[in-house]
Amino acid sequence: MVKAGSELRVDGGGRPLWLVLELTYKCPLKCPWCSNPLDFAEITDELTTEEWKKVLREARELGTIQLGFSGGEPMVRKDLEELVAEAVKLGFYTNLITSGMGLTKERLSELKRIGLQQIQLSFQHSDPQINDAMVGAPSFDAKMSAAEEIKAQGFPVVLNVPISRYNIEDADGLIALAEKMGFEYVEFANVQYYNWALLNRAELLPTREQLETAEARIIQHRERLGKDMTIYFVVPDYFDGRPKACMNGWGTIHFTIAPDGKALPCQEARVIEGLEFPNVRDHALEWIWKHSPTFMKYRGNSWMKEPCVSCDEKETDFGGCRCQAFLLTGDAANTDPACSKSKHFHIIQSAIAAAETRQPPRMPLVMRTKGAVSHKLKEPVGTSGI
């Protein structure tokens, strides 16, 4: 999930420049493309305020600069302001990644006063009814009020739109909304298929034609708006034939701390079975980053298999995404199946083909709710057919 615009080139330095704190998995919304774990509701032992502050101090010492407060919905944490204040004091560039739910005028004023730098606000659709249906809760009006107050307070804003087939044709409407609100950045983030999004992939994945149409519209808007608005839109890896340079490489510049203190090389990494994620409650961040077996596991390229080993693009895309390789092929060390050179590329192609044909059975979306899925039942060993 590498972000556009990461212009600082760092390799030898090996510092974790970007840190995302998932303060909580709690959220009032039920987005069926949520990147949180399927068993989010069972992970309840959130770090305390003091434990988060320790993470902040240690990260800053390691050289972290960009800091995202995320979740779940970070506004659920009553100590958010205290943590932002600490982060600002330590010299991070602070980003709040929010749905806008719970972002009251009072809390925004306080966040402004203590020095929060910018806000990334998610919207799903410019039509209130569709927006609310997509997230499974009345939220459009609350988001609009939050948006107005955010601009009144003078924060730079990134409007973040997770793109699926349900809103890909609304690029015009969403850009108009961003213009009206005076937002400086719009990020059309094609949904990436892990966790809830993978569960719902057949119903979420847009068609190639939809993507091409949306991209053409976005290019027109970019030309029209010039410097007034920056619009990010990256062709998703499913349709590119090339894997994404995920996180700029495992354990290279980014890490995430989950609500329960587990340190992850990316937000999705918990999906990889068999990896032990070190916890900030037990270990210093410096050890976790520099020496823990999990962060070392896919760092560099000595872990690679063919076709990555002899590929001249391995320094560019790092073999793609470890999580996607694990989820779709069963081995995180395999080439990302989004790569046309992968022997598993057909898995991605058949998902795209299914999106094109829309063959039955058409299933309803599984909303992100407690107990919606079960991990309790395990297949008896030896019957998996692999």
Add this chain to the structure above:
Amino acid sequence: MLENAPIGLNDRPEINPLFLFRWEEKEQAYLLLYPEGIIKLNDSAGNILKLCTGEKTFEEVISELKNLFDVEELEDDIYSFMEVAIGKGWVRVKS
């Protein structure tokens, strides 16, 4: 060069408030921070931006840089950097 420049000698350049400009000890460099990005500036770019406070005219910026580096022929370099910086929205002319 001067006729098409995006900035005049009497304009007062300032860093676009969307960006945070600061020194980062660990990188030993000035950075421009913005949502979704980090730009690490080389020495000369950092030194130019440091003077873009919105207080000084561009003429004053140029003359300070000449004193700082004790070089006479800096204008071309400064103009071409400013063109980039304004083009990318890092710097604007204070209104």
